[in-house]
Amino acid sequence: MADVSIIIRTRDEARFIGATLEALKAQKAPCAQEIIVVDSGSSDRTTEIVQEAGARLLRIPTEIFSFGRALNYGAAASTGTILINLSAHCRPLADSWLERLTAPILRGEADATFGKQVPLRGLNPIEEGGISKIFHDDIHFARERPPFSNANCAFLRGLWKLFPFDETITAWEDFLWYSQISQEYRVAYVADAAVYHSHPLVSNYWMRRSKSDAQAIWDLKVRFGINILDGKTAFRHIVRNYVADTFMVMKYLGSNHYWKYMLVTPIFKLLTHGAFYFGLKEAMRTGGTGEREPERQNAMI
Secondary structure, three states: OOOEEEEEEEOOOOOOHHHHHHHHHOOOOOOOEEEEEEEOOOOOOHHHHHHHOOOEEEEOOHHHOOHHHHHHHHHHHOOOOEEEEEOOOOOEOOOOHHHHHHHHHHOOOOOEEEEEEEOOOOOOHHHHHHHHHHOOOOOEEOOOOOOOOOOEEEEEHHHHHHOOOOOOOOOOHHHHHHHHHOOOOOEEEEEEEEEEOOOOOOHHHHHHHHHHHHHHHHHHHHHHOOOOOOOOOOHHHHHHHHHHHHHHHHHHHHHOOOHHHOOHHHHHHHHHHHHHHHHHHHHHHHOOOOOOOHHHHOOOO
């Protein structure tokens, strides 16, 4: 029986999954581990790379995929007393990542942990500044930012059994899970358990993601009473957020000499904030999360 089970969701992750699996093999943690990959319909070499690396491969049909369902599927098939969720493109920075991420749990100081995320410099400068700002180096038991994330986290198996991930929400299943457990259970942010985490600058992906986020945020309010937007759903609020977000990104780009991205940023942010607005209005009109595109949204989350 494995002490730790690492669960990875994939779809068309051939570009990154090999390096991530190699980094996991190099971990020096003094515990047994198993790696479980839950794939939801890859059409590239993802599954071949996983099998060549010796990881355990599970498959989930794209038509029933959700982020929460894939994680639950992997967790149910695992044997570890500690479960770890790791995104396929989140390569650990150091061979001590696993030991550091699980240490607070093993010492009895936490029931769940989550680690720092570091952007790959230059891959997506528009996203880069936000990740750097959110995932700072303060180590604390937390209800504050940084946000708990299924991209890089660990938790007791017993805690997952009590609180499996919601399988119906389009996104933000990790935010919902944290909201459900954080009042009663201890969650530690481990800044030195860091992974690389960036998403390529592909407008269609980011527009789909923005729409999915909007639908999930509305679902959080309607079904779970979690009001993230605090009533600010009108068009004028979306415009204000667009202006503030664009200004923040432009400031980061300028200070880091990403000059060639200065012209595309206002357009890119207009597309993503617009997608968020229309996704929100659709969710408000339908009373829930609206249409989903699970087979397209699995990649690169």
